[in-house]
Every structure is written in C-alpha cells, then in structure tokens.
Amino acid sequence: EVQLVESGGGLVQPGRSLKLSCAASGFTFSNYYMAWVRQAPKKGLEWVATISTSGSRTYYPDSVKGRFTISRDNAKSSLYLQMNSLKSEDTATYYCARHGWEYWGQGVMVTVSS
Amino acid sequence: DVVLTQTPSILSATIGQSVSISCRSSQSLLDSDGNTYLYWFLQRPGQSPQRLIYLVSNLGSGVPNRFSGSGSGTDFTLKISGVEAEDLGVYYCMQATHAPFTFGSGTKLEIK
Numbered sequence: 001e002v003q004l005v006e007s008g009g010g011l012v013q014p015g016r017s018l019k020l021s022c023a024a025s026g027f028t029f030s031n032y033y034m035a036w037v038r039q040a041p042k043k044g045l046e047w048v049a050t051i052s053t054s055g056s057r058t059y060y061p062d063s064v065k066g067r068f069t070i071s072r073d074n075a076k077s078s079l080y081l082q083m084n085s086l087k088s089e090d091t092a093t094y095y096c097a098r099h100g101w102e103y104w105g106q107g108v109m110v111t112v113s114s
Numbered sequence: 115d116v117v118l119t120q121t122p123s124i125l126s127a128t129i130g131q132s133v134s135i136s137c138r139s140s141q142s143l144l145d146s147d148g149n150t151y152l153y154w155f156l157q158r159p160g161q162s163p164q165r166l167i168y169l170v171s172n173l174g175s176g177v178p179n180r181f182s183g184s185g186s187g188t189d190f191t192l193k194i195s196g197v198e199a200e201d202l203g204v205y206y207c208m209q210a211t212h213a214p215f216t217f218g219s220g221t222k223l224e225i226k
Contacts, residue, residue, distance in 0.1 A: 037163075044206065044217055044218075044219050044220050045155075045157075045163065045206055045208070045217040045220075046217065047208075047214060047215040047216065047217070050215075059213055059214075060214075061115075061214035062214070095162055095163070100168070101153055101155070101163075101165050101168065101208070101210075102165045102168075102174060102175070104162040104163055104164075105162065106162055107162055
C-alpha cells in the first residue's frame with residue numbers, strides 16, 4: 001500500500017524558516033517525480049514544487065521561487081521542502097504527492113504568524 | 115500561466131441526478147508528446163484530494179464508473195452519471211502540461 005506521511009509543520013514567525021518532510025512507502029520512491037501542493041485555509045489548491053527522480057531538476061511557481069527548496073533522499077524514501085523567508089500568505093496545509101497525482105499525503109499545517 | 119476556469123462554482127444535485135462540471139483552459143493543454151495532462155480531483159470535507167480522472171478521460175483506480183471525463187484542447191468536462199451521497203465535496207481540474215501547473219478554482223457539489 002502506497003503511503004505518504006508528512007511531518008514538520010507548525011507555527012512559525014514571518015521571515016523564519018521551516019522544513020517539511022514526507023516519508024514514502026509502498027512503492028519504489030526513486031522511480032517517481034514527487035511534488036508539494038498547498039491549500040490555504042478555505043481556499044483552492046496550489047502547486048508548490050516538483051522534483052525529478054534523481055533530484056537534479058526542480059520546478060517552482062514564481063510565488064515560492066527563491067524561497068522554497070524541494071529535495072529528496074532516495075535512500076531514505078523521503079521528500080523535503082525547505083521553506084525560507086516565510087510570509088503570512090504561506091499559511092496553508094501542505095500536501096506531498098506522487099506525480100501522476102494518484103497518491104497524496106494527509107497534509108501538514110503550516111501557520112505563519114507573529 | 116495557464117488559467118483554468120471551472121463552472122459552475124456551486125452545484126446542487128439530488129441523489130441520482132446526472133451533473134457536469136466544465137473546465138476551460140486559457141491555452142491548449144495538448145503536450146508535444148501527444149498527451150493532454152488534464153486531471154480531475156474530488157476533495158471531500160476534511161480529506162486530501164482524490165484523483166478521479168487522469169489524461170482527460172481515464173478513470174482512476176477504484177473510482178466508480180459513474181464518473182467520466184471528456185474534452186480536448188481547451189475545453190473539458192467531468193460528468194457524474196447518477197450522483198450519490200458520497201460524491202459531495204469540491205471538484206478541481208488541474209493541468210500539468212505547462213509549468214507552472216495550475217488548478218481550477220473548484221466546484222462545490224452539494225446534495226439536496
């Protein structure tokens with residue numbers, strides 16, 4: 001059974017950093033592109049980042065480019081999202097997802113507030 | 115960026131009724147590899163998104179066959195043939211042909 005389990009969320013002050021993790025199991029992690037998608041409270045879905053199988057290629061929308069970094073450790077079947085210079089508008093539930101979009105984690109809440 | 119316009123924003127249906135949701139793209143979603151990376155998701159209250167349809171018209175694993183997808187280019191439709199109570203939630207279309215990937219604004223399905 002495919003499982004994606006996010007962790008690392010919480011309350012953080014504006015301008016600070018936070019790192020999210022996603023533990024994957026039930027499939028060969030290194031064979032798949034992976035992504036982060038977020039959802040602000042009561043809002044729609046927004047793609048945040050994608051990483052290639054080896055980690056050599058990463059993709060971001062302009063809203064997070066230069067502040068967020070997606071990475072992976074294939075040996076640990078883990079996906080990460082390093083979030084720097086956080087803003088109040090980054091407040092959201094962050095989902096880890098496998099490309100193909102069939103599998104999503106349960107989400108982890110990030111609140112950026114002073 | 116590709117804008118996906120979903121209509122209607124709210125849909126009220128009775129059990130057994132057939133309904134359709136439209137997703138129109140600001141540019142063609144046909145990729146140079148011949149695929150059209152258009153997906154449909156259902157997000158039930160308090161849950162993660164669930165993929166219903168991939169590549170316009172392919173039914174996801176375990177998804178009831180009352181769901182169907184159609185369309186091409188810039189116009190796409192999700193149809194539910196006989197709404198059931200468990201279908202309530204918010205439906206999103208998503209395109210992954212052009213970076214940045216984008217989602218429609220969602221259609222909330224309410225059961226009368």
